[in-house]
Amino acid sequence: MEILIVGGNGGIGLAMVQQAAARFPHARLHATYRKQKPSWSHPHVIWYRVDVTQDANVKALSEQIEHVDWLVNCVGMLHTKEKGPEKNLSSLDADFFQQTIMVNTLPGLLLAKYFTPKLKRSAAPKFAAISAKVGSISDNQLGGWYSYRASKAALNMFLKTMSIEWHRMVKHGTVLSLHPGTTDTALSAPFQANVPEGKLFTPESVAKDLLRLIENATPQDSGAFWAYDGALLAW
Template sequence: MNILIVGGNGGIGLAMVKEALVRFPLAQIHATYRRTKSDYEHSALIWHQVDVTDETQVKNLSQAVNTIDWVINCVGMLHTPNKSPEKNLSMVEPDFFLQNIAVNTLPSMLLAKYFSPLLKRSGAPKFAVVSAKVGSISDNRLGGWYSYRASKAALNMFLKTMSIEWRRMVKHGTVLALHPGTTDTALSAPFQAKVPEGKLFSPERVAR
């Protein structure tokens, strides 16, 4: 088995890498990072430096990996050092919105484009993405977080549309949108004080 974990140096991503190595001891695990490679090493783990918002780099990654059974995308953003999620319309900025789309939506589209032909050759292919419940239109009762919500809603619609195509083209495959809940990572750190007791999950629990 060959598994690609995108964003493998992040909180959820690294937990996914470690869980995959334990659960599938005979598998070859590929993991990506954008800038800073994790110190974690294993004989069955190969690290790839890739900017998954860059189409050429994603294409090159698909050629380097060549054989794959599962793709798990853990890349995502909610805030930057200088910008928090919008509480109201007056905080909406085009650059921040487009950055959310570029990080939360586009990578899965590029990964699907270039890895679907490889996954089709697998006996039981899976394409999974860490999404978020706040991307649900029907479940939105609190408002706010305009860019993040919109980018995750776009991601969820993309995955739904992809699953329809796979129903015809990759009939033995599975497309998954994963909702991890609020996880103890750098992404959620500024907002953890408001999380109800028992609702903040460890990356290890999420990976399992």
């Protein structure tokens, strides 16, 4: 089995690489980072430096990897050094919105485009992306976080639409949108104050949950939006 984990240097991404190496000791793992290669290494993990927001980079990555069974995209952003998620309309900013879409939505499209021909050749291909429950339109009670919510809703729509094409063209494949729950990483660090007790998860426990979901998912589940505990989320 060969697994590609995109954004393998992130909080959840690195935990996914480490947990996949432990859970599937015979698998070959491919993992990407953007700037800084993690100091953690493993004999079965091959690292690639890739900016997955760039079409040419994703195309080049697909040309370096011969075979893939699972592709898991863990790339995402909520805030930058300069700007946090918007609390109100007056804080909307065109550049921040575009950057958020570029990081949270675009890589899924590029990865699907260049890796579907490879995944198609697997006996049981799986394409999973880490989304977020706040991308659910019907679950939105609080408002705010305009760019992040919109980018994850767009990602969800992309994954659902892709699952319909896969249902026709890659019938044995499974496409999943996954919500990790609030996880203790750099992304959530400034927003952890109000997380209820027991609801801030470690990257390791989230990675175990998400890998179990991916492993157990079948083509009948394709197009689902799942939380870490297997609960089906509303779009």
